[in-house]
Amino acid sequence: xxxxxxxxxxxxxxxxxxxxxxxxxxxxxxxxxxxxxxxxxxxxxxxxxxxxxxxxxxxxxxxxxxxxxxxxxxxxxxxxxxxxxxxxxxxxxxxxxxxxxxxxxxxxxxxxxxxxxxxxxxxxxxxxxxxxxxxxxxxxxxxxxxxxxxxxxx
Amino acid sequence: xxxxxxxxxxxxxxxxxxxxxxxxxxxxxxxxxxxxxxxxxxxxxxxxxxxxxxxxxxxxxxxxxxxxxxxxxxxxxxxxxxxxxxxxxxxxxxxxxxxxxxxxxxxxxxxxxxxxxxxxxxxxxxxxxxxxxxxxxxxxxxxxxxxxxxxxxx
DNA sequence: TCCATATATGTGTATATACTCCTTTTAAGC
DNA sequence: GCTTAAAAGGAGTATATACACATATATGGA
Numbered sequence: 001x002x003x004x005x006x007x008x009x010x011x012x013x014x015x016x017x018x019x020x021x022x023x024x025x026x027x028x029x030x031x032x033x034x035x036x037x038x039x040x041x042x043x044x045x046x047x048x049x050x051x052x053x054x055x056x057x058x059x060x061x062x063x064x065x066x067x068x069x070x071x072x073x074x075x076x077x078x079x080x081x082x083x084x085x086x087x088x089x090x091x092x093x094x095x096x097x098x099x100x101x102x103x104x105x106x107x108x109x110x111x112x113x114x115x116x117x118x119x120x121x122x123x124x125x126x127x128x129x130x131x132x133x134x135x136x137x138x139x140x141x142x143x144x145x146x147x148x149x150x151x152x153x154x
Numbered sequence: 155x156x157x158x159x160x161x162x163x164x165x166x167x168x169x170x171x172x173x174x175x176x177x178x179x180x181x182x183x184x185x186x187x188x189x190x191x192x193x194x195x196x197x198x199x200x201x202x203x204x205x206x207x208x209x210x211x212x213x214x215x216x217x218x219x220x221x222x223x224x225x226x227x228x229x230x231x232x233x234x235x236x237x238x239x240x241x242x243x244x245x246x247x248x249x250x251x252x253x254x255x256x257x258x259x260x261x262x263x264x265x266x267x268x269x270x271x272x273x274x275x276x277x278x279x280x281x282x283x284x285x286x287x288x289x290x291x292x293x294x295x296x297x298x299x300x301x302x303x304x305x306x307x308x
Numbered sequence: 309t310c311c312a313t314a315t316a317t318g319t320g321t322a323t324a325t326a327c328t329c330c331t332t333t334t335a336a337g338c
Numbered sequence: 339g340c341t342t343a344a345a346a347g348g349a350g351t352a353t354a355t356a357c358a359c360a361t362a363t364a365t366g367g368a
Contacts, residue, residue, distance in 0.1 A: 011265070012272050014208045019295065020275070021282045022183075022190040023205040027226045028298040029176075029183040030325075031305040036176040037326085048354065051177040054168045065316060072181045077355050079318065084353065100316040100363045111165070118166050121174070128175045131304035136297060141173065143286070143294035144182040150285035151185040184355075191356085202324065219346060231325050233348065238323065254333045254346040 021147070032128070039124040043117035049090075050121055052081060053106065053114045056091060061103040063096065072148060085110070175301070186282070193278040197271035203244075204275055206235060207260065207268045210245060215257040217250065226302060239264070 017023070036047035045053070055070050056062060064082070068075040082104060085091045090110035096103045106114065129137060171177070190201035199207070209224050210216060218236070222229040236258060239245045244264035250257045260268065283291060 011269060014211055014268075014272070017205070017208040017272075017275065020190075020201075020205060020279060021291070021295075022186050022201045022278075024295055024298050025179065025183045025186050026202065026205075026324095028301050029179045030228070031226055031302045032176050032179050034326080035305045035308070036174075046353075047174075047176045048180065051171070051174060051180075054171040057168055063316075064318095071177075072185055074184070074356050075317075076319085076357080080356095081354070098316080098364070102317070114168075115165060118168070118171075121171065124176075125174060128301070128304065132297070132300055136300070137175070139293065140297035140301070141175075141178055143290060143297065144178050146286055146290070147182050147282070147294070148185045150282065151189045154189070180354090188356080200323075217346075218348095228326050229347075230327080230349090234326095235324070252334070252346080256347070 025147075035127065036121065036124045039120045040117055043113055043120055044088075045090075045113060045117055048081065049085060050114075050117050052078075052085060053090060053110060053117075056104050057106050057111070057114060061096070061105045063101040063103055065101075067104065072152070179301075189281065190275065190278045193274045194271055197267055197274055198242075199244075199267060199271055202235065203239060204268075204271050206232075206239060207244060207264055207271075210258050211260050211265070211268060215250070215259050217255040217257055219255075221258065226306070 033047050036050070040046060040050055043050075051071065052067075055067060059067065059070060062070075064078055065075055067073075068078045071078065073081075082091065082093060086093055089107055090113055091104050092107050093102050093104050095101065132140070187201050190204070194200060194204055205225065206221075209221060213221065213224060216224075218232055219229055221227075222232045225232065227235075236245065236247060240247055243261055244267055245258050246261050247256050247258050249255065286294070
């Protein structure tokens with residue numbers, strides 16, 4: 001007998017997709033980023049920009065490619081992000097000895113904004129630390145580092 | 155005596171900023187998202203779109219606000235993301251009984267693309283599962299859920 | 309020296325993200 | 339029923355992200 005139950009288009013059970021590591025990471029990233037952004041708004045910068053300013057402050061005059069490796073960030077993404085910081089006068093970008101490279105450093109204003117932003121960042125970070133236990137947060141950070149490792153090495 | 159060592163502008167040690175939860179989440183998210191995006195490219199969609207298609211498939215006809223809550227996503231972000239899916243013909247959006255609402259459902263093509271994408275997603279997910287231990291991944295997911303909780307409840 | 313290749317970076321384009329402000333529609337008092 | 343507040347959603351603008359492609363400079367071998 002020929003009826004519709006034959007060769008049904010059996011779709012998978014998509015329920016397990018809610019465990020998707022990527023989905024959960026994006027979700028969490030959005031939620032957590034907003035906490036930092038809210039705190040840092042008072043300093044006129046966002047979390048992304050804060051992290052970049054810190055990285056530039058610590059890595060001294062640093063090339064785009066080097067900075068991209070530090071931040072595990074696509075190089076072209078970084079180019080656009082640096083444009084914004086430069087337009088805001090927070091960093092300076094100049095050609096290096098190797099004239100292919102462009103080296104980023106903080107401007108005086110960048111240093112000042114970073115100094116103003118730091119205690120605000122501390123508050124956001126403390127909120128996280130106080131809400132989770134120190135140990136759990138540590139475990140979490142290690143887990144994230146592992147994820148980066150296994151997704152970079154491919 | 156008046157010398158420059160008096161009232162120095164003592165900048166903080168920014169080293170601890172490398173432990174920033176937001177920074178590490180963004181970093182990890184970028185790296186992991188690229189794994190899923192690479193796998194899903196064969197189906198013509200990205201990880202973000204896959205997750206949305208799954209959510210719409212499961213939540214049936216669902217309003218923008220409802221979907222935004224499910225995905226822990228800003229409502230206006232979701233509007234833009236749905237526009238893309240609609241333009242690609244993967245979903246349909248129609249007004250509900252309450253004419254303020256707009257309800258999203260998968261189109262036939264959306265269902266087909268999702269079915270094609272599912273095994274690709276499974277591969278990416280399996281890569282993560284096999285690289286970390288099942289237990290570690292579970293702990294990590296719980297940690298992420300906790301982070302969402304403490305950053306949403308403010 | 310000159311050329312092939314590798315390296316460093318930028319551009320065009322598209323998606324993802326979210327804040328602020330605005331419009332439409334419903335629901336709640338009265 | 340009318341008015342007003344609440345709810346749902348979109349638009350303008352700006353930043354964040356990354357892939358494919360193009361450009362400029364350096365380097366190494368013939």
